[in-house]
Amino acid sequence: MDIIVTLFLFAGLFFFTGGALGILRFPDFYSRLHPAGKLDTLGLLLAMVGLALFNLHHFCLGALLTSLKIILIVVFVFLASPTATHAIVDAGVRAGLAPWVKGDERR
Amino acid sequence: MKIIGLVIAVLSGALLMYATVDFPAWGDPASPASTYLSPHFIEKSMEETSVPNIVTAVLADYRGYDTMYETTVIFSAGLACFILLRVFLREEPGERLYRHVLTGVTVRVEGAKLPLSDDFERIDAMWTPPDLIIKTVCRLLIPFIQLFALYVIAHGHHSPGGGFQGGVILGASIIVLAMSQDLRTAVRRMREKLDAILCAIGVLIYAGAGALCLLLGLNFLDYGALTPVLHCDAITARSHGILIVEIGVGVAVMCTMIWIYCNLSSMGKYDEGL
Helix, strand or coil: CHHHHHHHHHHHHHHHHHHHHHHHHCCCHHHHHHHHHHHHHHHHHHHHHHHHHHHCCCCCHHHHHHHHHHHHHHHHHHHHHHHHHHHHHHHHHHHCCCCCCCCCCCC | CHHHHHHHHHHHHHHHHHHHHHCCCCCCCCCHHHHHHHHHHHHHHHHHHCCCCHHHHHHHHHCHHHHHHHHHHHHHHHHHHHHHHCCCCCCCCCEEEEEECCCCCEEEEECCCCCCCCCEEEECCCCCCCCHHHHHHHHHHHHHHHHHHHHHHHHHHCCCCCHHHHHHHHHHHHHHHHHHCCHHHHHHHCCHHHHHHHHHHHHHHHHHHHHHHHHCCCCCCCHHHHHHHHCCCHHHHHHHHHHHHHHHHHHHHHHHHHHHHHHHHCCCCCCCCC
């Protein structure tokens, strides 16, 4: 059980690290939103599943409810995070920011 | 002038740094705060106020004055924003833009006003159509946000939370509505006048609870005096008194958030916003 939890947490951290690296390394506004929106949601899913499993060590109704609440966080983030990314991209397009193409310098 | 200001700032900063030398060390058991105050809060707060969350007990009961003035500061912030930003003089535009809701066609009318109807809505030059995805998701999420805010306010006794946090979340739910639809939709739900009045009412609930205690014969904000009003013993009355003032704080913070957002995002004109 502990091994599975650790694996989940490490996988989550792996994706979070990838997301952070992507935000630093990608060349422009739109492409930076890609790691921020995608990897964070997946990292969150893995990390929260790990925590929910860890919480079930002493199985009882209260622990199960807490685990369900932890999973509920994932549900809400899965709804809110893509919408937020969409809204930010939408605002960028409306404001007239041109996307980066190969050959341009980093912005 | 700048140099004098810099010198004053640096000097007072250095003076403050110098004063920290006299402070007791971090976590020093012999420091005045740890000798009698913290142990009292930690050991006695449960039996004196029957509030399991010590932070809430300290904030709303032991240091009730402090929190009351914090609420007043927030109210003043909303008021200051209103006074500085609100534009009262309305310049009547020569032409008005209307949008047919069903087809999305924009109509320009010069000199006259279209009669109010559900088919047409007034728009501005800066108007952008609300995005379907954002609108739908926000419509889904806002009830849960508001439910969570009420939970945070009501649960301040047992876990982290309370009036300030719950009020901010409640205000944020209306701000999300304003961002996902437009400012007019949000203002239709929370009118400007209602914001201002509720803001003051929140502070009034807090101060009124304190004054009621004074009226019933004990000190200001000594909730034990609410015993005859609430029909319970003195300790439970303290617990309920904290809940009452937390509700006041929540109302004041919520309305101030909305009020400041509306004024800031539309530059005080209340027409379009972000």
